[in-house]
Amino acid sequence: MADYRLEASWSPVEGSLGRFSFTLFNLSDDPLSGFTLAYKSPARVTGEHAAEGAVLKRRVADFHEVSPPEGLTVKPGDSWQFSVEELTNGPEHVTSGIKSACLTLADGRQVPVSVVDLVHDVAKRGALPEFLPKGQVVEPFSLLPWPLSLAMRPDNVAPVALYPAAGSRPENIEAIAKALALYQRLFPADDVPFSLQPVENGRPIRFKAESSIMPAACELRFTAREIILASDDAAGRFYGLITLAQLLHGARHDAETFQFPVFGNIADQPRYEWRGCHLDVSRQFYPVSDIERLIDILAWNKLNIFHWHLTDDEAWRLEIKAYPELTEIGAKRGPGGVPVSQLHDDAETRSGYYTQDDARRIVAHADALHIDVLPEIDIPGHSAAPLFALPQLIDEQQAPDSCRSVQDYSNNTLNPAIEFTYEFLGKVFDEVVALFPFEYLHIGGDEVPHGCWLASPACKSLMEKEKLADTAELQSHFMRRIKTMLAERSRKLAGWNGVSHGGGVDRDGTLLMAWEKPEVGIELARDGYDIVMAPGQAYYLDMAQAEGENEPGASWACFTPPEKTYAYEAEGELPEELRERIRGIQACIWGVSRANFNRLVFPRLPAVAEAAWTPCLRKDWQRFAAIVRMWPKL
Known part of the structure; x- marks a missing residue:
């Protein structure tokens, strides 16, 4: 005590x-x-x-x-x-x-x-309310996200286990082994859904390669003798196995409601190619084991992007060998001389960061589950931690408290007129792209304080030289140079919607995430950007679920009960002619403490997953509520 x-x-x-x-x-x-x-x-x-x-x-x-x-x-x-x-x-x-x-x-x-x-003083304390109805199902199958189509006859007796049919190729047996290992990590106390050898009262899976099936899609055909899993790629095969595991999971956990099919078929394919979940580890550090557990949950829900927010004002969380100060100094939190933290942390000084071996481990773990890891190095704003760790990034001629961010940090922005800024970022990018093979690298670009560089003589000189009217145009000048640096390293630029300010960057090979409000996504699409919809009003899972004073979470965007997250349709906000610009949707988890994680993130994360996979007309809130109770949490 x-x-x-x-x-x-x-x-x-x-x-x-x-x-x-x-x-x-x-x-x-x-x-x-x-x-x-x-x-x-x-x-x-x-x-x-x-x-x-x-x-x-x-x-x-x-x-x-x-x-x-x-x-x-x-x-x-x-x-x-x-x-x-x-x-x-x-x-x-x-x-x-x-x-x-x-x-x-x-x-x-x-x-x-x-x-x-x-x-x-005016609040009434008590148990937090339950936002999920009991739910009900018309078709007795536990599938989430719900597939494109299904027509099946249930069986009263579920198979003991599913196993590869005789003559299965090694890659198919390996795929079953990976799905089996995932299930055992998520539900370690349960009977397993798969076996690698024939099981009495089990049912064999016969794999078929069919080139007519789209990427990441599959078809499942059930008979009393076997299950045929048809796909054209490894992702589709994996999602088919997840579907089978979900069906068996529900039939075992709630046999009065859910059953396993004996005849029929499922045709399944993702609605969007980008089905993401973002996690902020700068404000709230999570151990590697928690991140691997979250990635397992993403795979179970058929999400395929893990957006890893590695740096922010509060801390720099990724080891960069060229600049050890970033983690020796910039990853520390607590009182005294280290950067002051803002959210969910001990008062004692401590350090938390991911080594490059940690990063490789997480990337490999995700890759085995058909999940790409999108690293984020948040620049030019939200950079208090690297500026504290590397004073040579600071323009000494700029007054120490000449501007403040929306979070009220003083001078937290990298200076685009200092050449060391680009030398620093170049070395950071070199190490990041060596760790993360995904085609995109997220560079933040959000919440750069208005007028933040006007007190810097070097910036004013650069603005005059390049005929830049204001700091928004200076930010655009900076971002264009960053985009070139990424292209030289065979990476595309991803960022928040603030990247578009001041003229933005070349639209080709750029992906922007609309977070401030849905209307921003429409503006970006009209401006020619490919977009991921992640509006705070629906998909920020750190938002409180209700107005009650006893509810955990933030509320700057709104209050977001699970039904609202489930019902939100990003595509519905866009005119028909712009919908091809939507690459997908993404949930965002900002600074959520481990204590409040499950209350805030679930069931809203599976709700986003269903919106990312399932056609709008196939969604059903009551069915979702009945099924999601059985789904894993952190």
Whole structure:
């Protein structure tokens, strides 16, 4: 148990966004004096804040440091109370309160402080609601995402296991072995759906290669004697095996509702080629084992892109051998001289990053499951961590606090007028492309602060030389150079929709993700970009699911219950003539703590998966609700 504990409550105040009240408990055996308290909260105080019982010494984005009244001593068992008003935003959820806290003692030691979820004075505490209905099915088959078409007769008795028919080629036996291993990782306590040898009361799978079947598609034909799995590529074969495993999984777990087919057929193919899930590991670090588990879940849901957000203001998470400082300094989190973190972290200094061997392991794991790994190096904004680690990236002639990002970081943007910026990125890209074979490399490009480079003499000189009207055009100048650097390394540019600002980049070989709102996707498509739809209003899985104060999550985009995520149709937003520009859709997971991960991500991630695979007219919310209860979580 920690020696100190911080509790916070919020109460409404007329004419403002409310009052934060704090109580620090001294649970140690020694009196506490001459200290400062640091806490992190997205409900930031403004420059015109009012504090009672404390003095605000420093604030960096969500990081706040306060000191008690001079001479205050908190005796063992006693507490210190203070409050602040004039917040930038009112805390709407329990996770909007205190993320973490620590004390700096009189002797300079920094010690952790335990924290709890926010208490709303006007909120009624209680069990969190269930957003899934019980659900019901018309056809007794547990398939998610639902296939293009099926016509089958169920059997009351499911086969003991499925196995390769006699004479199966080695690659087909290997495919069954991979699907079997995936199932055992996801459901280690279950009976296995596959065997590599004949099983009494089992059913053989006969594989057929049919060139008329599109990529990643398959057909399954069921008889009492065998199952025929027809496909034209390894991905289609793998998804067919996933379908068989899902059918058997449901028949075993809920035999009153689901059965295994004895006759009939399934024709299945993906709706979109890009079926993605993004994970931010900069703000919230996940161990390799969690990432592999998430990739397994993506495969079970027939998603095929893992977008790995490796860098941001809070931390740089990928080992770069040319610049070890990026992880030695930029991957550290906590109090003191290291970059201050914003979300879900301990108060103690710690480091978390992925070695290049870790990256190779994750890429290989994903590749075996027909998932491509899209690495993201977020530039030119969201770069506080590399700027902290490598001071030579900073324009010393630019004032230290000349601009702030939307997250309230000061000068967090790489300078496009410093040649070392491109030398640095070139070496980073060299190592990244050696680790990640996917044809795209994501370079971020979002939330560059307006006017961020106007205080840099070097940037002003570059703008005059290149006749650039504003910083948006300077960003476009930077992005075009980055796109050329990627092309020299045989990679295409992927980015957020901010890449299009100031004229954007060459549309050929560029893929942009529309995240701010659905209308942005329409604008990008009209401008000639290929797009992935990932609107925060439907597909950001860190958004709270309801307005309730006790719900975890954020709410800047909206509240998104699972039914809304399931019902959203990205294609429906676009005029018919622009729909060919949609490459696919993607869920995004930003800074979600491990404690809240399953509550926020599931069942909304499988809902996105069904939208990515299943034609709109084949979707059914009640059927989805009945099936998704059996699906794996992290």
